[in-house]
Amino acid sequence: MRVLFIAFYFPPYSVSTPVTRAVELIKNLSELGIEPYVLSQEGFVFGKKDYTFENDIKNIPVFRVKMPSVKRKYGDKSFLQSIMRNLFWPDGATLFIKRALPIALRVTKEHSIDFVFTFSPPFSSLFLTYLIHKRTGIPYAIDMQDPWKEDLYNLYQNRFQRRLTYYYEKRILRTARFITAINMPMVTAYRSEYNLKNVYFLPFGYRNEDIERIKPPQKGGKLRFLYAGTLGGNYKNADYLLAALDLFFSKHYGAKVEFYFVGNKTPQIERRLSEFPDDEVISIPYVEKKDIPELVNRAHVLLLLSSGGRHSHLVSTSKVYELLNMKRPLAAFLEEGWLYDLVKRHTPFLTRWDDTVGMAEIFEKLYSLWREDKLDKYLLGPEKEYSYPYLAEKLFELIKKHS
Secondary structure, three states, rough: EEEEEOOOOOOOOOOOHHHHHHHHHHHHHHHOEEEEEEEEEEEEEEOOOOOOHHHHOOOOEEEEEEEEEEOOOOOOOOOHHHHHHHOOOOOOOOOHHHHHHHHHOOOOOOOOOEEEEEEEEOHHHHHHHHHHHHHOOOEEEEOOOOOOOOOOOOOOOOHHHHHHHHHHHHHHHHOOOEEEEEEEHHHHHHHHOOOOOEEEEOOOOOOOOHHOOOOOOOOOOOOOEEEEEEEEOOOOOOOOHHHHHHHHHHHHHOOOEEEEEEEOOOHHHHHHOOOOOOOOEEEEEOOHHHHHHHHHHOOOOEEEEEEOOOOOOOOOOOOOHHHHHOOOOOEEOOOOHHHHHHHHOOOOOOEEEOOHHHHHHHHHHHHHHHOOOOOHOOOOOOOOHHHHHHHHHHHHHHHHHOO
């Protein structure tokens, strides 16, 4: 079976975990007998280019749509952006629809494509998929990593945009052969609101090769906490977490503890981190995916943060399934709900994202366990059901069933 995968975020144009998801599912599906073709873009870069996956995609045909060369820094906002939001729909990738459609129609014809599978966001990819289906009749499925009409990031500034979104979400979801979603609240919402039976839970996962490179933790001279991912902005509000660091160090002056924050950060968060002494808090910019296991090897405890916000019950931070399997204890600070309950089954080091005292107490508990050489009791994973080969098998069965 020949499948056209629409993946706006594809190597080397990085958006970290969504890129990993696309590459790993497509690569493993090809090993199961799917003949993949990928439609993506070049030009738009979130953070910086990431060349981790060059070998994974070297044998996969990738068709690129030229986009404006924009290097968007995490947390960047401007007055022009707010104006542009009123003019464009479904999102800032609208140009992708216009430029990708003729390429998609050519590829589907020349390569006799049987099925289209689309990763979303951006939501422009959903509308593009719908247009391909209307022009060709080729069935499609979609992977929803963010809810659409709930407008988590305030894309839609006027009523006309919102009405378009409500109308086309309903049409696109109902026309799809099936839908995958990264968390159960989204699955439940689509099943109930649109009376759909063909919605399936397919979480983010971990790469086997990453987990294999992670070694047992070594005690060393300091307890090292590692946070890897974006920090600041919607759903990554770190104010209470950083206040917990202040509280911990005020009570444990000179403690042999280091906190590493790796990844894209808003300017406000960068300034806040710079207020800590260099031997307590270390800020590292975005690193390529392939370098994450080495950072984990130098750490003792991993940190997970997902703060409350607009429709936060539908949000699942993409890092959770990796962190639950990385052979380290996990300290998690989350909004109460489905994700909170999931993580609670794996780690006792859990509290709300805005519980400053609770977070500081967790740091104290982990520091005590580290000094007593008792952290190994809380090492996590890996669990097969969250590996990408396993998830690709589930997706393969869905494609066979619904195509």
